[in-house]
Amino acid sequence: MHTDRSATFPDDDGAADRREVQTSLIRYVTELKEQAVLALVQERLDDGDDPLSIVEECQEGMRRVGELYEQRVYFLAGLIMAGEIFREVMELAQPVIEAQISGEASGRVLLGTVQGDIHDIGKNIQGMLLSCHGFTVYDLGVDVSPAEFLAQAKRVKPDIIGLSGLLTSSYDAMRDTIALIHGASASELAGVPIIIGGTSVTEQVCQYVGADYWIINAMEGVRLCQRLLADKAS
Numbered sequence: 402m403h404t405d406r407s408a409t410f411p412d413d414d415g416a417a418d419r420r421e422v423q424t425s426l427i428r429y430v431t432e433l434k435e436q437a438v439l440a441l442v443q444e445r446l447d448d449g450d451d452p453l454s455i456v457e458e459c460q461e462g463m464r465r466v467g468e469l470y471e472q473r474v475y476f477l478a479g480l481i482m483a484g485e486i487f488r489e490v491m492e493l494a495q496p497v498i499e500a501q502i503s504g505e506a507s508g509r510v511l512l513g514t515v516q517g518d519i520h521d522i523g524k525n526i527q528g529m530l531l532s533c534h535g536f537t538v539y540d541l542g543v544d545v546s547p548a549e550f551l552a553q554a555k556r557v558k559p560d561i562i563g564l565s566g567l568l569t570s571s572y573d574a575m576r577d578t579i580a581l582i583h584g585a586s587a588s589e590l591a592g593v594p595i596i597i598g599g600t601s602v603t604e605q606v607c608q609y610v611g612a613d614y615w616i617i618n619a620m621e622g623v624r625l626c627q628r629l630l631a632d633k634a635s
């Protein structure tokens with residue numbers, strides 16, 4: 402089919418092409434086309450495309466996979482496959498991201514996925530980007546109990562605590578964890594900002610669980626942590 406791109410996007414001849422390539426990646430992830438995803442990601446990395454944009458497009462594809470799971474078009478195997486594709490994408494993109502970003506030595510962030518939740522792709526991306534920007538990241542892994550979070554927070558004495566959770570049921574685990582950290586026995590942790598992250602967190606969730614901040618994009622997470630560190634230093 403012929404399309405007159407110059408008529409559609411008079412200011413930028415390449416914009417239509419770029420939009421098309423982006424849509425293709427989101428679509429391939431949504432359709433769980435593993436080989437097509439990996440080939441396109443590699444091609445775009447080779448072309449010098451921004452690896453973070455590539456990751457964000459894959460994240461959008463994952464969101465759509467989730468919707469199809471909700472609509473019962475996909476089943477658990479679809480979620481597992483999506484997770485595997487994203488892991489492979491990160492194997493390609495992570496070295497490029499790490500080579501591009503280097504940060505000054507910075508603060509300490511304690512990170513983990515809360516109890517009952519094993520989603521870790523987003524948390525790992527957040528951890529990796531923070532490390533690239535100079536933060537020391539203590540990653541507790543997944544399914545971390547409130548007691549474990551508290552014990553590790555007392556040990557590590559982080560500047561920032563980050564809780565990840567993607568399930569609705571994770572909100573109660575976040576709330577319990579934060580309540581414990583804010584508890585009297587943890588007064589040494591008073592004032593340590595707590596950030597929650599995950600695909601469906603919102604301001605409402607943030608208030609419900611008693612967190613200080615909420616984040617759904619890892620680069621915004623980095624910028625927030627940098628700001629919090631700068632505020633602490635001033």
Ligand code: B12
Pocket residue numbers: 460463464465466467468470471477480481482483484487512517518519520521522523524526527562563564565566567568569570596597598599600601616617618619620622
């Ligand atoms: C892949 C996937 C899985 C994989 C996870 C693999 C893995 N190693 O993580 C597997 C197959 C294991 C899985 C299992 C399940 N899943 Co699942 N899964 C997904 C899916 C499709 C993608 C998640 C993902 O990785 N996204 C990509 C990442 C990059 O995005 P992200 O997590 O949002 O992270 C970004 C930001 O949020 C932020 N961020 C993340 N964490 C943090 C933390 C901090 C501190 C900060 C600052 C920022 C930050 O940075 C990241 C990068 O920008 C989502 C759909 C969706 N909408 O996300 C469903 C989804 C989360 N799963 C869902 C469900 C229901 C399940 C299961 C219960 C299914 C089942 N019947 O067993 C189980 C639960 C298992 C458990 N106990 O945890 C539902 C949750 C619904 C709900 N409201 O509770 C979703 C939303 C799908 C849906 N729409 O129904 N799942």
